[in-house]
Amino acid sequence: MAAQAHAETEFPELVRFREEWKEEVRQRRAARQQTESEPPDSQTQRHAPPLVGTSQLPPASTTACDSSDLPVQPLSQADLHNRVAVSVSRASLYTSNSESNNSSTLTRAVGIYRSAVQHEQEGRLDEALKLYSQAFRLEQNVDRTYFWEEQRSQQLAIPSPLAADLGGLLKATFTGKSKVNAAQGTTIIKADTKDKYCASGALAKLIANFPAELAFTPEDEREGVALNVIPDELLLNVLRSLDTTTIERFAAVCRKARVLSLDSSIWKDFIYMAYKPPQIPDADSVNAIIKRFNADYRQTYIEQPRLRLDxxxxxxxxxxxxxxxxxxxxxxxxxxxxxxxxxxxxxxxxxxxxxxxxxxxxxxxxxxxxxxxxxxxxxxxxxxxxxxxxxxxxxxxxxxxxxxxxxxxxxxxxxxxxxxxxxxxxxxxxxxxxxxxxxxxxxxxxxxxxxxxxxxxxxxxx
CATH class of the missing domain: 2.40.128 (Lipocalin)
Incomplete structure (x- = not known):
């Protein structure tokens, strides 16, 4: 008894684990007795195959232990690690595709891990480290469960028309609110302005997920951004006076900058300055080249061969x-x-x-x-x-x-x-x-x- 009291004092997690294990054994025993007392028809209905579209959980272990079978001596540290690993594996198996069936401990650990990730992204590394340690003390494989849930949520967030059109050419024209055409795999955004933003391929898929209202966001939310005061037409005039390398660096700043950099007038100027004889056989050939790239001037400038003169x-x-x-x-x-x-x-x-x-x-x-x-x-x-x-x-x-x-x-x-x-x-x-x-x-x-x-x-x- 002295050894058991010492173990309870030194290993509080061991005591908590023993109590949870006892409670689980009691619940299994009660469930088994209820199953044996039910009539055959009720048991058949209980074990009927699930409906189509539902997720089937793996069957629980049929081995049950009576509370009187529990060992009187405290568990060793090696047995404790083995039982914790079994508990974590069982919890990961009971995770459904549509809803989370995690235990309360695992759910709490995932929440703490998610807070730790947010703290790390915000630069508060000390708080993040403490939360990471707390989450791993609760569940050893909490990181796997967290990343599985994040991946699942990202898959559910992908629009079905875009996910179905992975192999085709996706062309987007952006000027305001978005509208997805599932038949042609085209994303069109319309507004009152006459400027049109055009992109193809992977870039179009990326921009299709942008919100309708875009603005320059400051690094510090308490400060404003002077660029938001400048009209888009004036920003486009500034971009048209820059070279392609500077424009692409500006486009990497934020979403609003990327959309502005796709303005057709910018790349149209580069096309008609670069593609003329002797770059092409004659002056009329440039129209055929642009048509071949579906009037995507930026894509034309990237993929059509040209000699560098600078x-x-x-x-x-x-x-x-x-x-x-x-x-x-x-x-x-x-x-x-x-x-x-x-x-x-x-x-x-x-x-x-x-x-x-x-x-x-x-x-x-x-x-x-x-x-x-x-x-x-x-x-x-x-x-x-x-x-x-x-x-x-x-x-x-x-x-x-x-x-x-x-x-x-x-x-x-x-x-x-x-x-x-x-x-x-x-x-x-x-x-x-x-x-x-x-x-x-x-x-x-x-x-x-x-x-x-x-x-x-x-x-x-x-």
Whole structure:
């Protein structure tokens, strides 16, 4: 008895667990006696299969113990952990899909865990840590139950028309209150303004869940946001004066900023500035390109290939050359590094420069202009055919103005990641006899892909 009193003093949770276990055994015994006393018809009705659409719980254990069978000696710590694990597993099995059948202890633990998560999100880490500890003391697997309930609630919150259209193209036009068209998988938001916001694919699914009324929210709720006073029309005029990188960074601030950044007028300006000859075969081709992307100007600007004019494409090449030594037993090798530069202009002019490692990109980029006088510098013409860049008539205007040969290149335009269009893979490099038109290809051993580097001083599209 002294040992039992000591255990009750040292392990209050053990005492609580023993009392709960006794109460559970008494309830099972009473339920078994009631089942045995009921007539067969009542038992058949009790064990009838559940109705369609209801969730069937796993059957409870048929083993029952009398209270007189309970051990007199206190449980060891190992037995306590085993019984707690069994209790938690049983509680997790009795969780239904439509309603929570958790025990009162598990429900209380989940509530404390949810409060701990809120405290952590608000930055009150000390309070969150105390609540986490309290929740895990009540139930060991409370985190699993909490995340299961959160996942279930998120699944129930997804609108059925959007969930059913996972594979199709989802197009959204936003200007006010939302309206879901289940037949076409299209989300349309209408308002009194004439501005329209357009998005496709995963972005449209994300914005379809936005509330109808959007505003800039402050980090501190006690402070206001000056942007809410500015009309949307004025904000759109400001956005139209920015570059695409700045617009996308602004769009990542909040929901209102994301919706404003999708205004068709913003991306329409970029489309008509970028996609014109020699980016496309002729001026009328841009309308066919926009139609192919269902008038989603932002998606067109991202996915339609285009050469970047606001920077320079640089290829860093290496090769190893055997050196000369005064001694036969010494074998010297030299690593040679050189750079190739390509700068494109909107009028179809391209500048090409081959420079050794003495001329670093920091020194070359500021002077890479048509007036450059340098060995290895050539000027030519370029045209974009789909995703293939064709460079022709490369010649040296200063060192060899009357040369019998010029050069031409073919490169594959690629984008990593999508929308950057920052990589040029060399497909061919050839020399052309001006008089006869004979073409002689060069063997490409050491050539490497060109990667784009943005230069703030370069004008880009205009």
């Amino acid at each position: 920077g320079v494409y640089i290829s860093v090449c290496h090769y190893v050359r055997r050196g000369v030594s005064d001694y036969a037993w010494v074998n010297s090798m030299h690593l040679v590094t050189y750079h190739r530069y390509l700068r494109f202009f909107a009028d179809g002019t391209v500048l090409s420069l081959l420079a050794n490692e003495e001329h670093t990109p920091q020194n070359v980029i500021p002077v890479l202009k048509p007036s450059l006088r340098m060995k290895g510098f050539t000027v030519g013409n370029w045209q974009l055919d789909g995703s293939i860049v064709r460079i022709s008539n490369l010649h040296s205007p200063h060192y060899y103005p009357s040369s019998r040969y010029n050069f031409q290149m073919s490169l594959a335009l690629q984008s990593k990641p999508l929308g950057r269009w920052n990589r040029l893979e060399v497909l061919s490099y050839e020399s052309v006899n001006v008089e006869t038109g004979e073409v002689a290809p060069f063997v490409l051993k050491h050539e490497r892909p060109f990667w784009f580097s943005r230069v703030k001083s370069y004008p880009g599209y205009h």
